[in-house]
Amino acid sequence: MRELILIGIGTGNPDHLTAQAVRAINGADLILVPRKGPDKADLAELRHQILSSVLTNPATQVVDFVLPVRDAANPDYRAGVDDWHDAIAQAWAVAADRPGAEVVALLVWGDPSLYDSTLRIATRLDPVPTVRVIPGITAIQALAAAHAIPLNRIGAPFMVTTGRQLRDHGFPPGCDTCVVMLDGSCSFQSLPPEGLTIWWGAYLGMEGELIDHGPVAEAAPRILATRAAARARHGWIMDIYILRREG
Known part of the structure; x- marks a missing residue:
């Protein structure tokens, strides 16, 4: 592997692909498609x-491979993630x-x-290839577009955070809008709902x-x-939300 191209593909809609992404796909010798088990076969498809x-x-060859699973039972979260990333690189x-x-x-x-570890995993390859990144439409952009809303108020900041951070530390200080990703626990339930949209x-x-x-x-x-x-119907779910605090 002389060069590794990481191609942002948006949120699953082929129309989200940029012309740059299409050129990169057709310029690759090999495209790897991860499979995460039968419950998430839709993602590979x-x-x-x-x-x-x-x-x-x-x-251009297209090859499926089995993506290793993180050991969720490991009490040391960071060590478990490190081992998992090593296994993915392999x-x-x-x-x-x-x-x-x-x-x-x-x-x-x-x-x-x-909020993607692909770039970090690429550094674990030996030897490390040249890495090229093709940017893609994020779930944040797709969410704002789906609701036809701006992310920020005029001249105001917003925070992008995770469900774990929201749950452990509450609504981020210093802003009235936050985007919450990677939240399997619907952590908005942990906040006082008054004045929150x-x-x-x-x-x-x-x-x-x-x-x-x-x-x-x-x-x-x-x-x-x-x-x-x-989630019960598909066996998986990818979701995201924006919270805005009044006042």
């Missing part, structure tokens, strides 16, 4: 659907060990720069897109029920 819509280079190296596969590409949900979305840009918004006190029960039903 979505990548294949995207490729089928834009890949026209007959010389899986990449094995899957890419094919004749002629000098330029290898990975399709990354959203953008490789935002939520804009929520799941499967953004996909055929089964779900959105809801309103005062947290009113919208939270709907979102919890919708989210639980969707």
